[in-house]
Amino acid sequence: MYQIKAIDEFNLSAFNDKTFQVSDTNTPDAIIVRSSNVSDQLITPRLLLVARAGIGTNTINIEACTQNGTAVFNTPGANANAVKELILQALFTSVRPLQTAIAHTAALTGDDLQTQAEATRYQFIGGELYGKTIGIVGLGTIGQQLADSCYHLGMQVVGYNRSSKGLQAVQQLATIDDVLAVADFVVLLLPLTESTRGIIAAKQFQLMKKKAVLLNFGRGALVDDQAVIEALNQGQFKQYITDFPAEALQDQGHVVMLPHLGGNTVEALSKSANLTVKNMRDFLETGVIRASVNFPTADLSFSSPNRLTVFFKSRASLWNDVSSILNRYHVPILEMISNTKGDYGYMLVNINLVANNVTTDQKNQLINELKAVTGTLRVRILDNLNA
Ligand SMILES: NC(=O)C1=CN([C@@H]2O[C@H](COP(=O)(O)OP(=O)(O)OC[C@H]3O[C@@H](n4cnc5c(N)ncnc54)[C@H](O)[C@@H]3O)[C@@H](O)[C@H]2O)C=CC1
Numbered sequence: 335m336y337q338i339k340a341i342d343e344f345n346l347s348a349f350n351d352k353t354f355q356v357s358d359t360n361t362p363d364a365i366i367v368r369s370s371n372v373s374d375q376l377i378t379p380r381l382l383l384v385a386r387a388g389i390g391t392n393t394i395n396i397e398a399c400t401q402n403g404t405a406v407f408n409t410p411g412a413n414a415n416a417v418k419e420l421i422l423q424a425l426f427t428s429v430r431p432l433q434t435a436i437a438h439t440a441a442l443t444g445d446d447l448q449t450q451a452e453a454t455r456y457q458f459i460g461g462e463l464y465g466k467t468i469g470i471v472g473l474g475t476i477g478q479q480l481a482d483s484c485y486h487l488g489m490q491v492v493g494y495n496r497s498s499k500g501l502q503a504v505q506q507l508a509t510i511d512d513v514l515a516v517a518d519f520v521v522l523l524l525p526l527t528e529s530t531r532g533i534i535a536a537k538q539f540q541l542m543k544k545k546a547v548l549l550n551f552g553r554g555a556l557v558d559d560q561a562v563i564e565a566l567n568q569g570q571f572k573q574y575i576t577d578f579p580a581e582a583l584q585d586q587g588h589v590v591m592l593p594h595l596g597g598n599t600v601e602a603l604s605k606s607a608n609l610t611v612k613n614m615r616d617f618l619e620t621g622v623i624r625a626s627v628n629f630p631t632a633d634l635s636f637s638s639p640n641r642l643t644v645f646f647k648s649r650a651s652l653w654n655d656v657s658s659i660l661n662r663y664h665v666p667i668l669e670m671i672s673n674t675k676g677d678y679g680y681m682l683v684n685i686n687l688v689a690n691n692v693t694t695d696q697k698n699q700l701i702n703e704l705k706a707v708t709g710t711l712r713v714r715i716l717d718n719l720n721a
């Protein structure tokens with residue numbers, strides 16, 4: 335029975351069956367998590383997978399997981415529309431003073447509210463997004479969806495991504511600095527990695543238009559908060575809207591903080607949770623990987639009573655070593671698939687232990703011999719639950 339540990343709040347009813355047990359153990363087989371930190375202490379030899387319901391994996395030590403033979407999953411695209419809509423809402427709110435206008439209207443007293451409201455509405459003259467330039471830094475799933483929406487709103491859309499995307503709605507510029515120099519609104523939608531940490535700092539603010547608004551929906555640490563405060567104080571740009579609150583930014587003028595709301599819609603949470611459960615079940619029960627952060631894709635129909643799965647650091651004669659061990663145990667290979675991702679590989683091998691009279695002891699010996707093959711990082715033999 336697989337022990338599943340949930341680090342954040344989840345509805346785990348999908349895991350209450352004979353195969354899975356939700357548990358508070360510190361040595362789980364699988365972890366399900368949102369944005370919380372996954373402590374390295376949980377990456378034990380027993381840990382088969384970490385499933386991130388969401389996209390950002392900066393709170394998971396991916397390298398340690400890979401070396402431990404632990405697959406890491408996330409849910410690409412599941413919350414993209416939610417984030418896009420929140421950014422649009424933030425953009426609209428940044429050009430029309432809606433909150434103050436609503437508060438002002440609510441505070442009016444007397445008989446003729448309409449006349450009073452119209453007499454004072456000049457205080458709330460806003461601007462339009464139409465015709466303005468939006469610069470999107472990070473043209474992944476969210477960035478592309480945002481670019482399309484902004485294009486259809488009549489905005490000029492420029493963007494930067496480390497790889498060229500060939501997008502119709504976006505004029506892709508060569509550097510982030512090029513984007514900062516021309517944009518009225520800059521939206522950060524990068525993942526947090528060693529190369530993106532602090533990517534927007536003092537030098538970048540000097541390039542921005544004085545009336546520009548910076549919207550950070552990627553991660554707080556993409557931006558140097560102290561430099562934000564200084565740049566705003568010096569009037570180098572107009573406003574910082576961030577989905578990642580920080581003490582340094584509290585009570586600072588021209589800073590708007592949201593409590594990490596981007597993916598927080600019923601629809602996005604449900605899509606992420608469903609995909610997470612599917613990723614986990616597929617991998618634990620059949621070894622199949624449709625999309626993982628660190629394991630290669632591998633999908634093979636589980637048409638045999640048993641299946642061997644091996645995650646390994648690629649090496650020329652590894653397959654020869656694995657197949658000769660299977661031969662020695664008289665286990666024929668019925669079907670197999672092997673794929674690589676970077677330096678690592680993953681194979682699914684359909685086998686039949688029952689027909690070949692392999693005892694439980696022999697099966698355990700077989701697993702130990704396979705684990706001893708140079709380069710193997712995780713070896714599993716699965717029983718076909720539908721056989
Ligand atoms: N505020 C919120 O609640 C949410 C925030 N996010 C953040 O937004 C990020 C993007 O999300 P998605 O678009 O779904 O992910 P994605 O993986 O589809 O897109 C990321 C894009 O960034 C590009 N990129 C990576 N490193 C780069 C670099 N150094 N320079 C330039 N481009 C680089 C990639 O090529 C890719 O196009 C996530 O990693 C996460 O940190 C995502 C979802 C919700």
Ligand SMILES: O=C(O)C(=O)COP(=O)(O)O
Binds near residue numbers: 368
């Ligand atoms: O998917 C992401 O990267 C997000 O930032 C959303 O995270 P959450 O699941 O809302 O904690």
